[in-house]
Amino acid sequence: MLTLSHICKSYIHTSNPKSSLKVLEDITLEIKSGDYIAILGTSGVGKSTLLHIIGLLDKPDRGSIWLHDQAVDTLSNKEYTKVRNEMIGFVFQDFKLITDMTVFENVEIPLIYANKLNKHQRRQRIMDVLEQLQISDKERVFPSELSGGQKQRVAIARALVNKPKLLIADEPTGNLDSDITHEILELLQRLHQEEKLTLVIVTHDIEVAERANKVYRLSETGLNLL
Numbered sequence: 001m002l003t004l005s006h007i008c009k010s011y012i013h014t015s016n017p018k019s020s021l022k023v024l025e026d027i028t029l030e031i032k033s034g035d036y037i038a039i040l041g042t043s044g045v046g047k048s049t050l051l052h053i054i055g056l057l058d059k060p061d062r063g064s065i066w067l068h069d070q071a072v073d074t075l076s077n078k079e080y081t082k083v084r085n086e087m088i089g090f091v092f093q094d095f096k097l098i099t100d101m102t103v104f105e106n107v108e109i110p111l112i113y114a115n116k117l118n119k120h121q122r123r124q125r126i127m128d129v130l131e132q133l134q135i136s137d138k139e140r141v142f143p144s145e146l147s148g149g150q151k152q153r154v155a156i157a158r159a160l161v162n163k164p165k166l167l168i169a170d171e172p173t174g175n176l177d178s179d180i181t182h183e184i185l186e187l188l189q190r191l192h193q194e195e196k197l198t199l200v201i202v203t204h205d206i207e208v209a210e211r212a213n214k215v216y217r218l219s220e221t222g223l224n225l226l
């Protein structure tokens with residue numbers, strides 16, 4: 001589905017633009033359709049950087065990314081954004097919900113960007129996904145009135161509303177207590193099994209790693225399959 005080949009990424013220090021911080025070096029990863037991948041690693045090793053590159057949110061300095069058999073750097077900026085919007089859903093540790101929008105409006109955002117469905121069709125799709133995630137009763141509620149687990153369900157609903165093939169999650173259970181973590185992981189597992197959703201999750205959580213079918217550790221020596 002998506003292959004990263006010999007990826008390198010450095011950041012320029014704003015305080016000293018002449019020096020750079022090498023974060024990823026020669027990373028190769030093949031994500032196959034139907035995979036459930038967990039990526040472990042110590043804090044600051046570059047997991048989020050890697051996830052941003054996998055999710056086409058950021059570009060590597062060197063190396064190539066292949067989507068099926070096409071190198072993504074041959075895509076125009078417009079095509080690149082289209083592929084990302086249609087193919088990939090994102091979930092973050094801090095949910096990233098828009099506070100002055102209701103649950104319904106938050107979930108509607110990717111559909112408005114995709115610009116494929118009319119208002120009536122959008123409503124249908126949003127209610128379907130809210131029902132699937134068992135939060136349809138919160139349709140008109142603002143994020144501040146939701147529990148952490150409910151916020152993450154809304155974030156997952158927003159990530160899924162465009163029916164992506166790949167769901168990328170950066171510490172999705174990092175802000176949740178253990179019961180809610182379990183509930184969210186059950187939900188992701190169900191989506192993986194029933195909807196054939198491909199999952200790539202960065203985590204410190206051993207329960208996530210136990211559920212994945214491939215576990216990688218990112219360290220200074222590279223990305224290694226455990």
Ligand SMILES: Nc1ncnc2c1ncn2[C@@H]1O[C@H](COP(=O)(O)OP(=O)(O)OP(=O)(O)O)[C@@H](O)[C@H]1O
Pocket residue numbers: 011012013021023041042043044045046047048049050
């Ligand atoms: N935009 C940026 N500009 C400069 N340095 C950055 C930037 N983003 C990340 N870094 C640095 O790159 C390194 C890797 O960061 P990254 O967030 O990818 O690590 P991580 O493994 O996800 O960490 P954590 O587990 O703590 O979230 C860190 O040293 C971080 O300070």
